[in-house]
Amino acid sequence: MLDVSGLNVSYSGIRALQDVSLTVGQGEIFALIGPNGAGKSTLLNTLSGIVPAQAGQATFEGQNLLGMPAHRIARAGLIQVPEGRQVIAPLTVRENLELGRIASSGRGGSELDHVHDLFPVLAERRNQLAGSLSGGQQQMLAIGRALMGAPRILVLDEPSLGLAPVIVREVFDALLRLNREGLTILLIEQNAKLALETARHAAILEQGRVVMRGVAADLAHDPLVVDHYLGRAEDPV
Amino acid sequence: MLAQQLLNGVVVGSVYGLFALGFTLLFGVNHIMNMAHGAVFMWGAFAGLFAATMLDLPFIAALAIGALAGGLLSVLLDWVAFRPLRKRKAPEFSAIVSSIGANLILLSLAQQMTATRVMRFPFDTFPIRIYEVFGLRVQLLQLVIIGIVILMVVGLVWYLQRTSAGRQIRTVAYSESTSRLLGINPFSVNFQVFFLSGALAGVAGVLIGLVFNSVHFMMGEPLLLRAFVVIILGGLGSIPGALVAGLLIGIVQVLTVSYLSAGLADVVVFSLLFLVLLARPTGLFGSVHGGAARVARQ
Ligand SMILES: Nc1ncnc2c1ncn2[C@@H]1O[C@H](COP(=O)(O)OP(=O)(O)O)[C@@H](O)[C@H]1O
Ligand SMILES: [Mg+2]
Numbered sequence: 067m068l069d070v071s072g073l074n075v076s077y078s079g080i081r082a083l084q085d086v087s088l089t090v091g092q093g094e095i096f097a098l099i100g101p102n103g104a105g106k107s108t109l110l111n112t113l114s115g116i117v118p119a120q121a122g123q124a125t126f127e128g129q130n131l132l133g134m135p136a137h138r139i140a141r142a143g144l145i146q147v148p149e150g151r152q153v154i155a156p157l158t159v160r161e162n163l164e165l166g167r168i169a170s171s172g173r174g175g176s177e178l179d180h181v182h183d184l185f186p187v188l189a190e191r192r193n194q195l196a197g198s199l200s201g202g203q204q205q206m207l208a209i210g211r212a213l214m215g216a217p218r219i220l221v222l223d224e225p226s227l228g229l230a231p232v233i234v235r236e237v238f239d240a241l242l243r244l245n246r247e248g249l250t251i252l253l254i255e256q257n258a259k260l261a262l263e264t265a266r267h268a269a270i271l272e273q274g275r276v277v278m279r280g281v282a283a284d285l286a287h288d289p290l291v292v293d294h295y296l297g298r299a300e301d302p303v
Numbered sequence: 304m305l306a307q308q309l310l311n312g313v314v315v316g317s318v319y320g321l322f323a324l325g326f327t328l329l330f331g332v333n334h335i336m337n338m339a340h341g342a343v344f345m346w347g348a349f350a351g352l353f354a355a356t357m358l359d360l361p362f363i364a365a366l367a368i369g370a371l372a373g374g375l376l377s378v379l380l381d382w383v384a385f386r387p388l389r390k391r392k393a394p395e396f397s398a399i400v401s402s403i404g405a406n407l408i409l410l411s412l413a414q415q416m417t418a419t420r421v422m423r424f425p426f427d428t429f430p431i432r433i434y435e436v437f438g439l440r441v442q443l444l445q446l447v448i449i450g451i452v453i454l455m456v457v458g459l460v461w462y463l464q465r466t467s468a469g470r471q472i473r474t475v476a477y478s479e480s481t482s483r484l485l486g487i488n489p490f491s492v493n494f495q496v497f498f499l500s501g502a503l504a505g506v507a508g509v510l511i512g513l514v515f516n517s518v519h520f521m522m523g524e525p526l527l528l529r530a531f532v533v534i535i536l537g538g539l540g541s542i543p544g545a546l547v548a549g550l551l552i553g554i555v556q557v558l559t560v561s562y563l564s565a566g567l568a569d570v571v572v573f574s575l576l577f578l579v580l581l582a583r584p585t586g587l588f589g590s591v592h593g594g595a596a597r598v599a600r601q
Contacts, residue, residue: 115483137489152484154473154477154478157473161470165474168471168486
């Protein structure tokens with residue numbers, strides 16, 4: 067459904083992604099993990115049309131993404147939940163959700179009910195300003211807003227960042243439910259354990275290169291991955 | 304006498320507010336200081352004048368043509384002077400320079416076309432009718448101007464607050480990159496913002512041309528300077544700030560002209576600016592945040 071191959075991206079001469087390739091299949095959750103500064107956000111922003119690529123290819127349902135304007139990519143159904151949530155603080159919860167509908171360009175239907183069902187707190191606080199929500203509620207709003215655009219693939223940039231574990235669980239349960247309902251998800255995480263538990267396939271990005279890829283469950287048992295990414299979490303206390 | 308001058312000040316000041324509103328809108332949403340805003344105002348006034356003289360159209364139609372001309376000219380400015388810079392992600396300062404250039408071109412064109420003459424609206428453009436209210440001499444034109452300004456401000460706020468297009472504009476003002484991730488078309492938002500900004504200037508041009516009964520190629524320049532004072536006083540990007548500060552400047556200017564001397568008007572206006580900035584460095588309605596968030600919040 068989403069095919070990336072040989073992608074090179076630099077910021078004014080400084081290489082951020084080098085020869086990155088990955089494939090996300092229809093209906094799966096694909097996780098991309100890696101340390102801070104590895105280039106994860108750069109990859110998402112390149113796919114979303116915010117950052118230009120120097121070389122390579124990216125196709126989404128047969129459409130070439132590179133060179134397509136960002137708003138057309140969103141309207142084509144590749145919708146990003148950006149790092150740090152980026153809710154529109156001075157607008158209400160309801161207005162933020164209405165904004166999300168723009169990307170649906172006619173695909174949509176009863177998304178609002180679905181979003182309210184998934185995150186009831188967004189219905190309760192519909193008239194509150196988005197900036198007054200807690201971090202977890204803002205993350206739910208950011209995901210809800212993306213869902214209003216009737217995404218064909220939902221791409222999330224570190225949705226667990228800065229959230230309490232119980233809220234992280236709630237958010238990830240929602241993602242699993244969405245996936246069961248048929249939604250394809252590309253998930254970026256620094257929390258490797260959580261990401262590998264959630265995804266079917268995964269890749270590891272380090273310093274702009276994919277250093278490992280495979281079935282998430284296999285990666286979770288790979289000694290190198292355990293050493294570098296899961297070691298602490300698996301240590302007996 | 305004082306009350307009479309206050310009324311005159313409110314009328315002129317409300318039109319300054321309209322002019323400054325367009326300037327501050329562009330700054331709040333696109334972070335652009337449009338140094339050609341005064342030229343848009345002037346061309347709006349000329350468009351209204353031509354509509355009234357050559358086409359013999361009534362006041363309201365002349366006003367609409369002034370708005371349309373200002374709006375379209377402003378959009379044209381975006382395409383010629385600003386958009387190429389945005390594409391190359393040039394620093395904000397380049398936009399100031401390129402709009403100064405555009406301003407010069409627009410001024411020279413007007414100067415050539417009018418042979419540097421001061422032009423006037425025909426007498427019958429607006430009926431001269433004067434009412435006595437509590438000893439005040441109130442002209443119908445003054446009432447109509449205040450009414451038009453209120454209508455346009457309410458219309459603008461309604462558009463920004465209540466329509467989907469307005470929400471999109473506020474979203475771009477808040478975060479341009481997030482707006483694109485949401486599928487908002489930046490070209491359409493830019494078009495609307497430049498058009499609205501120019502239309503406000505165009506209407507202000509026709510109204511000022513009528514109030515002072517004079518239209519000439521330099522009429523926008525002092526206004527642009529005062530618009531800087533207005534938006535600095537009011538806080539960059541603030542809509543209520545632009546209106547209140549516009550009124551204030553209009554009143555101060557009219558009072559200075561009638562009680563001190565016409566030559567001192569700008570001296571007093573700019574002294575006022577320095578005084579306010581000493582007390583409140585971010586302006587009357589200012590905060591430490593940039594102007595962008597302000598348009599989004601309103
Ligand atoms: N807008 C930018 N301009 C210049 N360099 C950037 C920019 N964004 C990210 N980088 C650099 O690119 C690299 C990858 O960053 P990023 O994609 O944000 O990593 P991650 O999301 O994995 O933490 C880092 O070295 C970062 O400093
Ligand atoms: Mg990142």
